[in-house]
Amino acid sequence: MAYTYSLFVECRGSGSGDGAFPQHPAPAHGGVRRKLSGLPSQSNQEVLQIRFAPGLIFAGFRLRLCSMRTKSALLLLQFWLFISTLLASALCQAQDKGTTVAEPPVYTYRQEHDWDGIGKFYAGREIAHVMGHQAADWLERPEREDEEKPSLAVVSLKLKLGDVVADIGAGTGYYSRLLAGKIGTNGTVYAVEIQQEMLDILTNKMAQLNIHNVKPVLGTITDPRLPASSVDLILMVDVYHEFDHPYEMVGAMIKALKPGGRMVFVEFRGEDPKVPIKPLHKMTVAQVRKEMAQFPLKWIETIEVLPIQHIIIFRKG
Numbered sequence: 001m002a003y004t005y006s007l008f009v010e011c012r013g014s015g016s017g018d019g020a021f022p023q024h025p026a027p028a029h030g031g032v033r034r035k036l037s038g039l040p041s042q043s044n045q046e047v048l049q050i051r052f053a054p055g056l057i058f059a060g061f062r063l064r065l066c067s068m069r070t071k072s073a074l075l076l077l078q079f080w081l082f083i084s085t086l087l088a089s090a091l092c093q094a095q096d097k098g099t100t101v102a103e104p105p106v107y108t109y110r111q112e113h114d115w116d117g118i119g120k121f122y123a124g125r126e127i128a129h130v131m132g133h134q135a136a137d138w139l140e141r142p143e144r145e146d147e148e149k150p151s152l153a154v155v156s157l158k159l160k161l162g163d164v165v166a167d168i169g170a171g172t173g174y175y176s177r178l179l180a181g182k183i184g185t186n187g188t189v190y191a192v193e194i195q196q197e198m199l200d201i202l203t204n205k206m207a208q209l210n211i212h213n214v215k216p217v218l219g220t221i222t223d224p225r226l227p228a229s230s231v232d233l234i235l236m237v238d239v240y241h242e243f244d245h246p247y248e249m250v251g252a253m254i255k256a257l258k259p260g261g262r263m264v265f266v267e268f269r270g271e272d273p274k275v276p277i278k279p280l281h282k283m284t285v286a287q288v289r290k291e292m293a294q295f296p297l298k299w300i301e302t303i304e305v306l307p308i309q310h311i312i313i314f315r316k317g
């Protein structure tokens with residue numbers, strides 16, 4: 001029986017932040033106000049698509065040419081396919097509902113909130129907007145070395161040749177390049193980003209500079225997608241305060257650390273009103289320590305050698 005009928009039922013749950021990520025076009029720091037657009041609620045973009053291929057119409061046409069018995073059989077088959085389509089679509093919707101309510105009760109949301117924040121609160125602070133790739137030049141500004149002393153920050157980490165380091169929220173790779181020089185060709189820097197545009201800039205710069213030990217990794221807002229127990233040191237420079245899911249990110253980063261591995265926060269000093277950065281983009285040592293206290297991390301030291309940033313170091317316990 002030559003009978004063509006094709007039907008596809010496709011369920012696609014985007015999961016927590018995989019894929020689409022809205023960009024924020026203006027610089028976040030140095031007094032420049034960013035355009036706001038809240039991150040998606042990270043998970044609720046389930047798409048249900050039911051596609052009937054042209055075969056369905058074609059099948060109806062062919063039906064007229066068949067005998068009565070064949071017609072009844074075909075009608076039965078058509079009916080059965082219709083019912084299975086409905087069942088499959090209901091199943092997809094049920095599955096989607098089951099995957100969207102994943103957030104632990106550690107976050108609260110407020111309508112009234114800071115212009116520089118996303119209206120989502122964690123451990124008593126509002127989470128800041130992510131810096132969009134459109135502001136990439138700000139990360140590469142020539143005066144950055146004078147203002148922030150990134151080279152000194154990297155020296156303070158006392159890295160060894162052959163170390164495996166993750167630069168989470170690597171941006172254009174400003175820090176990844178410095179790290180790459182410290183760990184040598186046998187070491188690896190995982191440069192993790194959630195914006196593919198940043199990773200493209202980073203990859204081009206590494207190629208121009210002939211740096212081969214930096215591996216770009218496209219993470220998600222909940223997961224840096226690093227191999228388990230593989231990293232000696234995780235560095236976050238001016239990043240943690242803008243994690244959309246800090247609780248999940250820290251949990252996932254701890255999994256990626258080797259036993260005894262270090263997790264390092266470089267954050268603009270929240271205690272100092274003279275630091276010319278917007279409040280939501282700064283952090284106090286007390287706040288960082290408070291947020292890490294619930295994880296299997298031991299605070300090791302806070303290094304205060306930089307002009308306007310803390311270096312806060314924890315060890316996986």
Ligand SMILES: C[S@@+](CC[C@H](N)C(=O)[O-])C[C@H]1O[C@@H](n2cnc3c(N)ncnc32)[C@H](O)[C@@H]1O
Pocket residue numbers: 130131139168169170171172173174175192193194195198219220221222223224236237238239242243244249
């Ligand atoms: C202010 S920039 C800092 C870039 C870089 N660390 C530097 O100092 O040059 C923050 C970066 O963190 C990235 N980011 C934010 N949340 C992230 C997450 N959950 N995982 C990875 N990257 C993230 C943003 O896309 C942005 O490029």
